[in-house]
Amino acid sequence: MQIPFLDLSRMDSDLQERLRAKFSQVLEKGIFSGGEEVQILEKTIQQKLNSLYAIPCANGTDALELALRALEIGEGDEVIVPALTWVSTAEAVRMVGAKPKFWDTDVNGLLRSDWVEAITPKTKAVIPVHLYGRMVDMATLTEKAQFKGISVIEDAAQAFGAFQDGKAAGTWGSVGCLSFYPTKNLGALGEAGMCLTQDERLAEKIRLLSNHGQPKRDEHVLVGRNSRIDTLQAAFLTVMLEDFEKHQQKRKSLAKIYLEELSDLEGLELPQGLMESNQNAHLFVVKSDKRNELREFLADHGIGTAIHYPQIIPDMEPYFVEGDFSNARILANQGLSLPLNPWLKEEEVEKITKAIKSFFTKKS
Incomplete structure (x- = not known):
């Protein structure tokens, strides 16, 4: 029996049928850019995450760039970025002409709490990344940022549906950036993203920037770009949202099996606090100094x-800088993501845990 890390073709038949029906509705309406489906998605996520504004865009990387541009961060500015994250976090900073100032993570892969030491007179923002779906301590981070007078841009690309102190990931900072890449907890059937903000001025500016700087057709009030969400992807996302809580429960139930079955293995470190509300069980990442052998x-x-x-x-190479990033390097060298998705079966997780136990028994 082959167990893929993730196979989206396993999507259940009921969901597939609802997606087909939604495609037919969009096709019949003949509106493929903007329109009611985009408006419905905005309102649905505003309500779900209790965010005043939710501006869809083309993808998660664009969301980061739009946030930086809306905050007028560019040439000569610095932005603090964790050393371990998907490249988009640093890429967006470079794309607006600013410099990423890398800082080490803690043992869980989250921006280390002493990141304020990286602040210089050029620092304009910090980007905490909720890695693997685990949230940074946002109450403390936002308090420090406010005291230092810098903006907070949340990279919540992996953390949709995670909450801390009753506030959703992406709603703590000046702007929160979401990705709806197909592999995410809430994924489209293609590329899509979103910016969250509680600031009306920022919301309007992000909306303008994502649509050629035009408040209405052929009226351009600033230099923008085209980062509009595809209408079809917005429509698909509203369907996916119908199953989001059910899928979250499935992820957590499978994660619980991993945690229970692998808890006593020497040489394998398990993720902590995964069942709590500040984590959405996006990835189940274990650590081992025998990572490569285990993977093989x-x-x-x-x-x-x-x-x-x-x-x-x-x-x-494009971002090279020397520094002490020891925790981040350990995760890069030892971290291994095990299969965890709503279409994984319990018996498959049991087979995975049995195989891992067998590996470590032979090694002991």
Whole structure:
């Protein structure tokens, strides 16, 4: 029995049928840019996350760039970025002409709490990344940022549906950035993203920036770009939202099996607090100094895994900078993502845990 890390073709037949029906509705209406489906998505997510404004865009990377531009961050500015994250976090900073100032993570992959030491007179913002779906301590971070007079841009691309102190990931900072890439907890059937904000002025500016700087057709009040969400993806996302809570419960129930079955293994470190509301069980990342051997062993047993991420950004050629990023490097070298998605079966998780136990028994 082959167990893929993620296979979206496993999507249940009922959901597939509702997606087909939604496609037919959009096709019949003949509106493929903007329109009612986009408005419905905005309102639905505003209500679900209790966010005053939710501005859809083309993808999560664009959401970060739009946030930076709306906050007027550019040439000569610095933005604090964790050393371990998907490249988009630093890429967007470079795309607006600013400089990413990398800082180490804690043992969980979240921006280390002493990040304020990275602040210089050029620092304009900090981007906390809710890595693997686990939220940064946002109450403390936003308080520090406010005291230092810098903006907070939340990279919540992996954290849709996570809450801390009753506030959703993405609603704490000046702007929160979401990704609806198909592999995410809330995924489209293609590319899509969103900016969240509680500031009316920022919301209007992000909306203008994402639509060629035009408040209405052929009237351009600033230099923008085209980052509009595709109408079809907005429509698909409203369907996906119908199953979101059910899928979250499934993710957590499967994560619980992993946690219970693997808790006593020496040489394997499990994620902490995964069942809490400030984590959405996007990824189940274990750590082991035998990571590569374990991954090969599981592959030989037909079990797919992934590595998020095999290289820290400051070690990459376009972003290279020297520094002490020891915690981030440990995660890059030892982290292994096990399968965790709503279409995974309990018996498959049990097979995975049995194989992992077998690996560590042979190694002991």
